Amino acid sequence: MCRNIKTLFNFEPPATELEIRDASLQFVRKLSGFAVPSKANEAAFNQAVEDVATAARVLIRSMTTSAEPRDREVQAQKARERSARRFGP
Numbered sequence: 745m746c747r748n749i750k751t752l753f754n755f756e757p758p759a760t761e762l763e764i765r766d767a768s769l770q771f772v773r774k775l776s777g778f779a780v781p782s783k784a785n786e787a788a789f790n791q792a793v794e795d796v797a798t799a800a801r802v803l804i805r806s807m808t809t810s811a812e813p814r815d816r817e818v819q820a821q822k823a824r825e826r827s828a829r830r831f832g833p
Contacts, residue, residue: 749767749770749771749774750763750767752764752767752800752804753803753804753807753809754807754809754811754813754814755813755814755815755816755819756813756814756815756816757816758804759804764797764800764801764804765793765797767800768793768794768796768797768800769793771796772789772792772793772796775792776789776792
């Protein structure tokens, strides 16, 4: 999976529309192989991003868990630590 696509479920505060759209954009980029589509494919690309974002919103809203919500700052700090170990400071 693309490393830029982040988990969006079970966070406090919940995922924002921008986070959902960004993850959807990354997913469509990965599937299509294009960071930026050609003019001929732009409409299909943008429609795919919207369709994936809609599906993501439905999925996130419909899922349930008994786990405590994760804290964004704690998760971000863990990601920074993993990055530092992998790539150096």
